[in-house]
Amino acid sequence: MSKYLITSALPYANGPIHFGHIAGAYLPADIFCRFLRQSGEDAIYICGTDEYGVAITINAEKEGVLYQKYVDGHHATIKAFFDKLNIRFDHFSRTTIEEHKPISQEFFLTLHKKGHIQAAVEPQFYCAKCARFLADRYVSGSCPKCGADNVRGDECTKCGEWLDPSKIVNPVCKVCGSKPEIREATQYFLDLKAFAPQLKAWLATKTDWKPNVKNKALSLIEEGLVKRSITRDLAWGVPVPLDEAKGKVLYVWFEAPIGYISATMEWAAKQGKPEAWKDWWFDKETKLVHFIGKDNIIFHTIIWPAMLMGQDKPWILPDNVPGNEFYNLEGKQFSKSDGWYIDTDDFFTKYGVDALRYAIASNSPETSDSQFTWEGFQAANNELADTLGNLVNRCFSFIKKNFDGKIPVAGELKPEDKALLDSFAPVFAEAGKSYRSYRVRQALSQTMALAITANKYVNDTAPWTLRKTDIKRCATVLNAASRAIINCAILLYPVIPDTALKILEKAGLAPDGKAPAFKPYEGSLDNTALGADNTLLFAKILPEQVKAEVEKLQALPRDGK
Ligand SMILES: [Zn+2]
Ligand SMILES: [Zn+2]
Known part of the structure; x- marks a missing residue:
């Protein structure tokens, strides 16, 4: 542990x-x-x-x-x-x-004492009209690297370039709009260069990191670490704990x-x-x-x-x-001011929280950029509805109708039952490995594969026919299918916790809001009374809903326009 x-x-x-x-x-x-x-x-x-x-x-x-x-x-x-x-x-x-x-x-004082933080005089923007130094976003101008307009004083939001006052093109004071002058002022700087060898050695031990993260860190060291200013002249922040630094914050x-x-x-x-x-x-x-x-x-x-x-x-x-x-979002960055966003309250009211959690997790930007599209959301939601939702609904309704609402006792197992029951442990092992190594997309596809297998098992064994021909066999099939449903819920709990608990309640287990242990369910299901809840787990999203949402997004007003 x-x-x-x-x-x-x-x-x-x-x-x-x-x-x-x-x-x-x-x-x-x-x-x-x-x-x-x-x-x-x-x-x-x-x-x-x-x-x-x-x-x-x-x-x-x-x-x-x-x-x-x-x-x-x-x-x-x-x-x-x-x-x-x-x-x-x-x-x-x-x-x-x-x-x-x-x-x-x-933290500041220890680094300062050891010489990793040093004071230095640097040129800074000063607005004479406002009578103050202009930190970071109090200045805007153009980026010297990519030419983007209206970038912040400390960083270009377009290309990510770190900016300092000497670099920014056509600076203006964001408060009063006048052109700031450059004045010398003391700030404190963290000398990162001294840590480069230690950082490099530490990163070398990180064999299980995502390559994009590790490579980015190593290339930053390779490009050369520089001193970074770590103080500002502002009235809001943690004061720099030195007598000579009055008025400065971290x-x-x-x-x-x-x-x-x-x-x-x-x-x-x-x-x-x-x-x-x-x-x-x-x-x-x-x-x-x-x-x-x-x-x-x-x-x-x-x-x-x-x-x-x-x-x-x-x-x-x-x-x-x-x-x-x-x-x-649909090919562009989320931005409220650009009128490119989704009203989250409206979203949760219409579609529910777990629908969003599943849609994002199943298309999560783990190793490359990804995006929310309404079509993708529909596909993810309907995948859940068609596999898991369908499996839960047809098995449990059938049991309620034909077995007095109790999971029937399993009889002798046939090879196809054993195959299903034996498939649980490997899925838990694989999905567990995926969750543990930050690969949620993979964990979900491994889990959904089990839901698909279980659906196929129900289709192939056809309990609705067995009910008339072999009631004992029918009972065995439903018992095994119920166990598959429970295991899918346990596997999906990290991603859709509320829905997973709801499924366990439907199955007649009393999870009582508690997280189920991540392993195949081992308790007996014989004669377990199913929960009273008959509501559908997932509502399907229709093409006309997608169309309406996309139109709504495209019609959102931009700030002031
Ligand atoms: Zn730029
Ligand atoms: Zn000003």
Whole structure:
């Protein structure tokens, strides 16, 4: 048995979560965590909102609300959304909690003491009209590399190029629109170069990482690690803990990953065991797994590990960083301002949470970009309805009608029954291996293959005919088919937990909301009374619904247009 500390990238408390985020960092982590618990592993799943930084301040100022009030609102919205999506964190914290400051400052001070953080004077944008330095997104201009307009002061959102004030073309102050001047100012820099050999040696041990993540990390080291500025002149953030750095705060990407630790501290305190976080973060047996989107690879494979390596305390390093590729919507990036998004509340009301979880998971961007399309969603949903939904419905209705609602007692087994019953253990072994190695798509196709086999078994044995000719044989077939249904539900639990539990209830087992153990069901089914629920598991999605949704998407207004 291992111990897993699982995290998902901390979402910025400045906007809604869309399907792209879900596919990248949240659903895969939730699936992984549920699978581990089913397998008897010790796992905690930690996340929270990232609440400092210019992304927050600039939007709060635009709306004319206090920073704290602004993040309070977004934190609540995001948390409610994850609850709805059935993403089950052990703790969902925030980086503005009190615990976050001292631990972030400790990280800074230790690195500073060891000479890994140094002060340097650098040119920065200063707006004379606003009388302040313009950090990051307070400036916009054109990207010197790809020419994109309206890029942020710290990063080109189009090509991903890191920008500094000397590079950006035609800069303007985002607050007042005037052209900023360049002034010299002191900031603090993390010297990543010193960590290159250690990072390289550490990455070399990671033989089970996704190639895209590992190769990206190695190529970043190969290109040469540079000093990165880790402080900003802002009124919102974790203060730099040096007397000579008054008015400066830690740059958000420096303190945000420390949020994984402060969130674990808060979780431990809420358990009434305030020191229990150390059992995770200081225990070499803990497997620390960071689920992220690919845009976060540099932070979780280079900067964050370097920050941990540069500490004095025995912090563990990431065991794996399953970074996912991008997940788009009908060929374009999800974007509310571009009018290219799906209203998630409307979606859940119409189609349900598990339909979305299954659609995303079965087409998850594990190794290459993928996308949500309404046709793809229809296909995934109808696949579930036609195989699993159909199997459950026809077997259990038949039992209710002909066997007084009780799973009939199995008689002597024929080779075809044995073949079905013997197929369960290998599917659990294969799907378990897939879930464990972050290949959910594969786990699902292995599971759906079992559902298809079970459907075929029912077709071939034809219990509706046997009922008239050989009632004992009919009973045996239904008993075996019921067991196949139960095992499909157990296998699918990580991806569609509510539906899986519903199936187990229909089968007359009382899961009581608890995750079923990840192994073939071994209990006797003889005379088990089926649950009373007769509702269909999945509603089919019709072509005209798809057409209407696509038309609705194309008609969405863009911001201000
Ligand atoms: Zn660019
Ligand atoms: Zn200005």
